[in-house]
Amino acid sequence: MTQSRTEIATLGEFGLIRRISEGFTPALxxxxxxIGDDAAVMDLGAEYGLLTTDILMEGVHFDLTFYPLRHLGxxxxxxxxxxxxxMNGVPRQVVVGLGLSNRFSVEAVDELYAGIKxxxxxxxxxxxxxxxxxxxxxxxxxxxxFGKVPKEKIAYRATARPNDILCVSGDLGSAYMGLQLLERxxxxxxVNPDMQPELEGKEYVVQRQLKPEARMDVVYExxxxxxxxxxxxxxxxxxxxxxxxxxSQSGVGAVxxxxxLPIDEQTFLTAxxxxxxxxxxxxxxxxxxxxxxxxxxxxxxxxxxNPKISFIGYMTDKPEEVILNTKSGNxxxxxxxxxxTIS
Amino acid sequence: MTQSRTEIATLGEFGLIRRISEGFTPALxxxxxxIGDDAAVMDLGAEYGLLTTDILMEGVHFDLTFYPLRHLGxxxxxxxxxxxxxMNGVPRQVVVGLGLSNRFSVEAVDELYAGIKxxxxxxxxxxxxxxxxxxxxxxxxxxxxFGKVPKEKIAYRATARPNDILCVSGDLGSAYMGLQLLERxxxxxxVNPDMQPELEGKEYVVQRQLKPEARMDVVYExxxxxxxxxxxxxxxxxxxxxxxxxxSQSGVGAVxxxxxLPIDEQTFLTAxxxxxxxxxxxxxxxxxxxxxxxxxxxxxxxxxxNPKISFIGYMTDKPEEVILNTKSGNxxxxxxxxxxTIS
Numbered sequence: 001m002t003q004s005r006t007e008i009a010t011l012g013e014f015g016l017i018r019r020i021s022e023g024f025t026p027a028l029x030x031x032x033x034x035i036g037d038d039a040a041v042m043d044l045g046a047e048y049g050l051l052t053t054d055i056l057m058e059g060v061h062f063d064l065t066f067y068p069l070r071h072l073g074x075x076x077x078x079x080x081x082x083x084x085x086x087m088n089g090v091p092r093q094v095v096v097g098l099g100l101s102n103r104f105s106v107e108a109v110d111e112l113y114a115g116i117k118x119x120x121x122x123x124x125x126x127x128x129x130x131x132x133x134x135x136x137x138x139x140x141x142x143x144x145x146f147g148k149v150p151k152e153k154i155a156y157r158a159t160a161r162p163n164d165i166l167c168v169s170g171d172l173g174s175a176y177m178g179l180q181l182l183e184r185x186x187x188x189x190x191v192n193p194d195m196q197p198e199l200e201g202k203e204y205v206v207q208r209q210l211k212p213e214a215r216m217d218v219v220y221e222x223x224x225x226x227x228x229x230x231x232x233x234x235x236x237x238x239x240x241x242x243x244x245x246x247x248s249q250s251g252v253g254a255v256x257x258x259x260x261l262p263i264d265e266q267t268f269l270t271a272x273x274x275x276x277x278x279x280x281x282x283x284x285x286x287x288x289x290x291x292x293x294x295x296x297x298x299x300x301x302x303x304x305x306n307p308k309i310s311f312i313g314y315m316t317d318k319p320e321e322v323i324l325n326t327k328s329g330n331x332x333x334x335x336x337x338x339x340x341t342i343s
Numbered sequence: 344m345t346q347s348r349t350e351i352a353t354l355g356e357f358g359l360i361r362r363i364s365e366g367f368t369p370a371l372x373x374x375x376x377x378i379g380d381d382a383a384v385m386d387l388g389a390e391y392g393l394l395t396t397d398i399l400m401e402g403v404h405f406d407l408t409f410y411p412l413r414h415l416g417x418x419x420x421x422x423x424x425x426x427x428x429x430m431n432g433v434p435r436q437v438v439v440g441l442g443l444s445n446r447f448s449v450e451a452v453d454e455l456y457a458g459i460k461x462x463x464x465x466x467x468x469x470x471x472x473x474x475x476x477x478x479x480x481x482x483x484x485x486x487x488x489f490g491k492v493p494k495e496k497i498a499y500r501a502t503a504r505p506n507d508i509l510c511v512s513g514d515l516g517s518a519y520m521g522l523q524l525l526e527r528x529x530x531x532x533x534v535n536p537d538m539q540p541e542l543e544g545k546e547y548v549v550q551r552q553l554k555p556e557a558r559m560d561v562v563y564e565x566x567x568x569x570x571x572x573x574x575x576x577x578x579x580x581x582x583x584x585x586x587x588x589x590x591s592q593s594g595v596g597a598v599x600x601x602x603x604l605p606i607d608e609q610t611f612l613t614a615x616x617x618x619x620x621x622x623x624x625x626x627x628x629x630x631x632x633x634x635x636x637x638x639x640x641x642x643x644x645x646x647x648x649n650p651k652i653s654f655i656g657y658m659t660d661k662p663e664e665v666i667l668n669t670k671s672g673n674x675x676x677x678x679x680x681x682x683x684t685i686s
Contacts, residue, residue, distance in 0.1 A: 006449035040471030106349035128383030137480025144487035
């Protein structure tokens with residue numbers, strides 16, 4: 001008897017998730033949305049509950065040679081809160097699973113939890129439970145967050161409509177540039193441990209990498225402005241990838257206007273210094289944890305003076321066309337692998 | 344500057360959890376119970392929400408040489424559902440985080456999810472989300488479950504009262520005996536790979552190890568009988584350890600009557616064969632995932648004919664005394680390390 005073996009790499013992460021999710025059709029009447037959005041949605045009666053989980057693994061998601069444990073604890077909570085924000089919801093309770101190899105001391109665990117605590121305070125969530133285990137291979141952090149959203153305010157990925165305005169919070173590509181800098185300094189350090197890291201004037205991009213902030217402030221400001229996004233997703237894998245999710249799940253197309261992309265000056269300068277294209281970083285960099293969302297044209301005036309929000313394009317009724325209009329007047333199709341490859 | 348380093352082993356798992364939880368006092372009005380029970384409790388308005396998380400790591404929690412992936416997937420869900428059962432609640436939605444090293448194929452992932460699916464069907468929960476990541480070191484499964492319980496039916500650990508009757512579901516020590524058998528067969532196999540495992544007549548104890556079943560059936564039967572336990576905990580670390588949690592958190596003592604301990608015949612025979620004490624296995628074996636709970640004496644008649652429930656002792660007003668009354672008429676103090684050490 002031969003047993004067939006298919007490598008996971010042949011499916012890719014999204015292919016694997018698709019394969020898994022096909023086997024699971026929600027059966028309970030209170031499951032409103034299962035796999036396929038930033039968070040699951042449960043009917044709690046008066047409002048919706050939200051549930052999301054993320055794993056961070058040493059050697060895969062972070063490198064402890066330059067990632068302080070306190071920042072890592074903060075990030076582990078923040079990236080999950082970002083998934084709740086992407087549903088236009090408010091995070092409430094969090095549980096943390098921890099795998100620790102014996103190279104971690106009690107003091108190291110204290111540092112990690114100091115960061116978790118700072119994030120709990122910043123995002124107003126309660127740590128309510130967890131699980132702690134030894135680990136044979138480095139540090140592992142698994143976080144799940146429970147949140148809530150009024151039923152009429154929920155924002156899914158699949159509900160963008162043609163002619164909606166495409167918006168993004170904050171700026172793009174900075175976390176990616178921070179990572180490039182940290183990687184460069186690590187290489188310098190490995191060659192010459194006496195070298196001091198050259199990060200002066202780069203504090204912003206480094207912080208964007210080390211301490212990503214879920215944009216709950218933007219969720220609250222949308223509420224104050226009386227705007228419910230027609231669709232929303234958080235930018236964890238890069239604008240291009242997230243926009244393609246929004247478009248394919250909503251059955252719409254999009255046009256992104258390059259000159260409207262929010263790119264911070266430090267991102268631009270760092271990219272130039274490292275011979276990288278800042279627009280590529282903005283489109284494909286990842287780990288921005290900004291909110292990408294669509295609004296009705298009628299709501300534009302409510303947000304146009306908000307300095308945290310950029311209006312970067314619009315949705316169309318051509319699902320097959322997700323386009324970048326460049327400054328030079330060209331139109332490039334945006335693809336998952338990256339628009340990178342054709343830049 | 345010297346940095347102090349304290350090994351985690353000096354605190355132990357419970358010491359570490361205590362240290363962590365001291366830093367986290369719930370701040371939100373809808374957080375009813377944070378760290379310290381089987382699941383966190385949230386006020387959802389009409390009822391309570393429950394949230395719990397558990398990590399299973401290869402090489403720490405399971406050995407893939409004898410643990411089929413399908414069973415492992417089942418177990419990962421079941422042990423979390425058991426935490427919801429221990430609050431007298433009903434599980435609703437589950438999210439699964441997965442870390443996979445490249446030695447796992449798509450077919451292996453399919454097997455794992457087949458087990459997860461079987462558990463979702465058995466316990467009537469929906470898989471609603473997750474996170475999949477590569478792993479540098481073997482397989483890791485992190486599961487979080489959301490559940491619900493009517494406010495008047497919740498069962499905490501800290502609410503047992505003197506003179507309550509101490510009850511346990513199912514039987515004890517069988518999962519531990521199953522593990523001993525599997526470990527023995529693994530050693531035999533390592534010496535002589537042609538040997539067939541000798542597990543005939545041991546199907547029950549092996550299954551108790553490989554496919555633990557959360558006792559949702561008992562939760563439903565308690566409801567049908569109109570009984571709300573005064574306190575409840577699930578038996579994951581052995582009866583002794585869990586009973587000490589119940590007693591210390593409730594501020595009561597307990598007397599356990601040895602001859603009332605439910606021990607299956609296969610457990611007894613396997614223990615004899617392996618020169619182990621079946622009572623030690625029952626008291627300290629662990630991984631039974633049975634429910635240990637207390638009831639009012641007035642409720643005894645409602646449960647006395649239920650074959651799934653054993654009445655193994657009673658609670659007292661002497662918090663410092665948690666006692667085993669043996670068949671031989673002796674009284675031994677039950678300790679966390681085990682009553683084992685003094686048997």
